[in-house]
Amino acid sequence: MKETNDARFKSLLKQALRPISPELQRDLWPQMLRRIDERSPAKTVPWFDWALLAIVVISNLVFPHSILLLLYQL
Amino acid sequence: MNTHRFLRAYMAGIVVPTIAVPLGLVVFFIARYGFQIPIPIERVVIFPMALIPTLFGLWNMLYARLSTGRYFPLGLHGALLPVVFIPLGMAGAVAGQFLSLGSKGIVWFDAITIPYKLFVPWIAVVMIVYYLIWKYLVGFCNKILELP
Numbered sequence: 001m002k003e004t005n006d007a008r009f010k011s012l013l014k015q016a017l018r019p020i021s022p023e024l025q026r027d028l029w030p031q032m033l034r035r036i037d038e039r040s041p042a043k044t045v046p047w048f049d050w051a052l053l054a055i056v057v058i059s060n061l062v063f064p065h066s067i068l069l070l071l072y073q074l
Numbered sequence: 075m076n077t078h079r080f081l082r083a084y085m086a087g088i089v090v091p092t093i094a095v096p097l098g099l100v101v102f103f104i105a106r107y108g109f110q111i112p113i114p115i116e117r118v119v120i121f122p123m124a125l126i127p128t129l130f131g132l133w134n135m136l137y138a139r140l141s142t143g144r145y146f147p148l149g150l151h152g153a154l155l156p157v158v159f160i161p162l163g164m165a166g167a168v169a170g171q172f173l174s175l176g177s178k179g180i181v182w183f184d185a186i187t188i189p190y191k192l193f194v195p196w197i198a199v200v201m202i203v204y205y206l207i208w209k210y211l212v213g214f215c216n217k218i219l220e221l222p
Contacts, residue, residue: 045210049206049209052202052205052206053206055199055202056199056202056206059195063192065185065186066188066196066199067101068105068113068182068183068186069182069186069196070199070200070203071098071101071102072118072121072163073156073159073160073200074095074098074122074126074207
């Protein structure tokens with residue numbers, strides 16, 4: 001009697017639950033990266049750095065030959 | 075990822091110059107053969123190719139050491155690198171015989187003269203470029219390799 005109940009219970013459980021595949025259905029890494037990005041505060045370039053970049057660009061426009069010297073030091 | 079901290083720092087440090095050096099060489103070739111600026115390329119390339127990536131890596135290792143347990147801005151650390159680089163580069167240029175001191179200023183490649191009064195502003199511009207490179211590009215590489 002008990003064994004019959006167990007078998008019935010087993011078949012009911014199998015019907016009620018979806019079969020589970022051991023393989024992942026999708027790549028979880030992109031989702032993980034998205035969550036990390038959401039947690040970190042949005043990074044914006046401060047105005048000070050834009051000003052410094054402008055100084056570099058203007059100096060290279062005024063003295064174009066200095067680009068070669070700059071590249072030599074990079 | 076807590077192991078091989080200094081190796082990761084070195085690897086993160088050399089990424090940017092390793093990419094930038096070939097691009098810089100292209101500009102030198104264009105200047106030499108396109109605009110006929112008499113640059114002795116074979117002597118000029120030694121310093122950027124041989125030393126700069128290594129020094130970037132070592133400087134980032136130093137940063138990894140200095141920033142342990144305390145806040146130390148990466149951009150500021152990078153901006154100090156020209157203090158080492160510029161004397162080394164100038165020494166290399168003198169040894170390679172493409173830098174000399176003229177009456178009006180420092181003559182590079184027998185073609186480009188930097189007046190003495192503009193030498194300090196030029197160093198400042200180099201430091202600004204290094205500040206930006208280290209803050210954003212090297213910082214990005216450090217973040218990927220899970221360094222501070």
